[in-house]
Amino acid sequence: MPNPALLDTVRHVETPEGITLKLRVAGPMARALAWGMDSLIRYGALWGLSMGLVLLGWAGLGVWLITLFLLEWFYPVVFEIYADGATPGKKALGLQVVLANGAPVDWPAALIRNLLRAVDFLPAFYGFGVVALLVSRDFQRLGDLAAGTLVIYRDPPAKPLALPPGPALPPPLPLSAAEQQELIAFAERGSVLNPERQEELAALLADCTSGLRGVAAVERLRAHARWLVGERT
Amino acid sequence: MRLDAVAAELRPRNSWEATDLGATMLRRWPGPVYRAWFALALPLFVLLHLLCWGHWWLVPWLLWWLKPLLDRAPLYVLGHALFGDVPDRRRFWRELPDLLRCQALAALTWRRFDPARSFHVPVTQLEGLAGKVRRRRLRDLGQPGRGPAVWLTVICAHLEIGLDLALIALAWMLIPDFVDLEWYELLDDAEPWGQLWLNAVGFCGMSLVEPFYVAAGFALYLNRRTWLEAWDLELGFRRLAARLAQTRPAAVVVGLALGAALWVGQPSVGFAADAASDGDLELDIVKMRCEQWRTRVAELADSTDPVQRALAETLRDPELRACVVEERWRWRDRPERPAVEKPVADGALARGFAAGVEYALWFALGLLAAVAAWRLWRQPVTLRGRRPRRVLAKPALTLGRNDPTAPPAADLGEAAWRLWTAGQPREALRALYQGSLAGLATRHGLPVSPSATEEDCLRLAAARLNDAKLLEFFRRLTRVWQATAYAHRPPDETGARALCAEWPRHFVVPAGSSP
Numbered sequence: 001m002p003n004p005a006l007l008d009t010v011r012h013v014e015t016p017e018g019i020t021l022k023l024r025v026a027g028p029m030a031r032a033l034a035w036g037m038d039s040l041i042r043y044g045a046l047w048g049l050s051m052g053l054v055l056l057g058w059a060g061l062g063v064w065l066i067t068l069f070l071l072e073w074f075y076p077v078v079f080e081i082y083a084d085g086a087t088p089g090k091k092a093l094g095l096q097v098v099l100a101n102g103a104p105v106d107w108p109a110a111l112i113r114n115l116l117r118a119v120d121f122l123p124a125f126y127g128f129g130v131v132a133l134l135v136s137r138d139f140q141r142l143g144d145l146a147a148g149t150l151v152i153y154r155d156p157p158a159k160p161l162a163l164p165p166g167p168a169l170p171p172p173l174p175l176s177a178a179e180q181q182e183l184i185a186f187a188e189r190g191s192v193l194n195p196e197r198q199e200e201l202a203a204l205l206a207d208c209t210s211g212l213r214g215v216a217a218v219e220r221l222r223a224h225a226r227w228l229v230g231e232r233t
Numbered sequence: 234m235r236l237d238a239v240a241a242e243l244r245p246r247n248s249w250e251a252t253d254l255g256a257t258m259l260r261r262w263p264g265p266v267y268r269a270w271f272a273l274a275l276p277l278f279v280l281l282h283l284l285c286w287g288h289w290w291l292v293p294w295l296l297w298w299l300k301p302l303l304d305r306a307p308l309y310v311l312g313h314a315l316f317g318d319v320p321d322r323r324r325f326w327r328e329l330p331d332l333l334r335c336q337a338l339a340a341l342t343w344r345r346f347d348p349a350r351s352f353h354v355p356v357t358q359l360e361g362l363a364g365k366v367r368r369r370r371l372r373d374l375g376q377p378g379r380g381p382a383v384w385l386t387v388i389c390a391h392l393e394i395g396l397d398l399a400l401i402a403l404a405w406m407l408i409p410d411f412v413d414l415e416w417y418e419l420l421d422d423a424e425p426w427g428q429l430w431l432n433a434v435g436f437c438g439m440s441l442v443e444p445f446y447v448a449a450g451f452a453l454y455l456n457r458r459t460w461l462e463a464w465d466l467e468l469g470f471r472r473l474a475a476r477l478a479q480t481r482p483a484a485v486v487v488g489l490a491l492g493a494a495l496w497v498g499q500p501s502v503g504f505a506a507d508a509a510s511d512g513d514l515e516l517d518i519v520k521m522r523c524e525q526w527r528t529r530v531a532e533l534a535d536s537t538d539p540v541q542r543a544l545a546e547t548l549r550d551p552e553l554r555a556c557v558v559e560e561r562w563r564w565r566d567r568p569e570r571p572a573v574e575k576p577v578a579d580g581a582l583a584r585g586f587a588a589g590v591e592y593a594l595w596f597a598l599g600l601l602a603a604v605a606a607w608r609l610w611r612q613p614v615t616l617r618g619r620r621p622r623r624v625l626a627k628p629a630l631t632l633g634r635n636d637p638t639a640p641p642a643a644d645l646g647e648a649a650w651r652l653w654t655a656g657q658p659r660e661a662l663r664a665l666y667q668g669s670l671a672g673l674a675t676r677h678g679l680p681v682s683p684s685a686t687e688e689d690c691l692r693l694a695a696a697r698l699n700d701a702k703l704l705e706f707f708r709r710l711t712r713v714w715q716a717t718a719y720a721h722r723p724p725d726e727t728g729a730r731a732l733c734a735e736w737p738r739h740f741v742v743p744a745g746s747s748p
Contacts, residue, residue: 008254028388
């Protein structure tokens, strides 16, 4: 159960079904990088286009200017609507634009948040946008606040559990969901944690491992974790 | 460092999320952090101008060069605040000299150009490591933390420049037309005043970004350690262990300094002593063990071996103390009195201020009354012209069933068949079903509540009805009705006909007999 007093960057949205969604709101760093990537893509495309259009003279300039206008204002809108709420830059950083309630972004919201980019750009180089981003609770720039949108980290696709093989043992007492998850995470992160640290952690649960010590305690906890994910041996 | 006092949710994050946590930390303690920053940076800004009198163009460069020292103040505050201990002003000033002295030369020379500075500084400043140990520690923390830290430096440099330009643009926007100033004059550093203005802008930009930079780097460092040391699991396991200790009856774990106990290496001194929560015997045992612990630490402290003395020093740390025995007297039946708050000293100033506020409040009340009276006198219409609130009629229950109060009509079966032949199978079945419910409620005394679902009715009927045939019919009818109503799959004609024909047999009471 999340403790609201603890600092975190997660926004909790409760659906009508009583399910709490956790939206991991994205802050200035990831968004600045995504913006930089998008800018490179846009200006790269414009530069490439200008190479071709220069042959057409004034008409080419006209086409180029129209393209500039469209790219500048509607590049993010179109991608956010048709590409799952993410421009290529955002996709590369694993970001996604959603409505404040977690629903996919819709036309009005996408239009508002991207037209108000002009306000965020004021007085120059996204001055207001950056300050709003740092000050607002869910890292929203002014356009996001007006449109009621959030930029969140897209959850990575679920991976299969990677528990080290071995025997499975039922835990000696009933565990809450959070405690079960912790045990499973302990077994899963065996490759990241060094062995001494694992023994230290296992020593904390001396009651659970019935007094085993060292590697044996770690192994016992892993066996419980394997049982919890459904392995039976 | 006590993990249970940490004020942030510890979980392994990706690096960008970690920097976001840094921004959140800054938002949580903006006062202490910025106070610490300005306490150091503002005097330095003024001092540098005084020292470089006539060469003010040097000031931004020197400020930039001294950033590693300036960063120490916000990091000091954040490092303490995160573990529930926001340092007050006096402590900050007391510890500041040490803070600035520690490895200052290295920080200002060869480490000044470390692109992942924000990530590496906590190791130096908070862990207090230097030399070879520090290098090994950095290697342990490893590459995955370093890349994002470099990006952090790059982005913050851009942010700072962008904010400087934004500030200049803002100033230019806010300068009224009649002031004879062109925008490029705002960028002119030929005059000393122009240089001072640009320095001030640069200082503002730096002050906005630098604490964020420090906080984000600190968060990256925390995140890396959370990954490597599984802080989240440690917290969870500690909670679980505490829960288990509570569920064991009459056994209280007095002090759990496992690691410490192992170090001291004397298994007979069981620091993780179990003792009953009350009872003098247990208290004596606890006291005895505490005494043993104290003697052991004292022995260590008296030893000639510097390692053992250092060990004793460590073990005396309140966070590692194995046990504390506290005894005090208390009235047996009287609850402890809550501490009485000291009344605020009532000086003349306070009284005067209170009187002023009181008059202001009375005046505001009078003003409010006057405005209300004036509004009433001028525009009484707005108050009169209220439309009465309309109450919407409750919609009648037309779908599904209504509340059966009257017995069903005797010719319901034929009526339903007529509806069927008129091409309204749904209406026909509804009539049959509702009629059945009405019959069950009135003839058989089935207490069907208006909110009962079809399944509820069926269950109720199965529990209450003795007539197996009737029950079988009702069940069949319910299924047919459900299929028609919810799945839009009406029965075929023979089935419907059978239902219509059979209905009166169960629900129409022959004339003359009464239930």
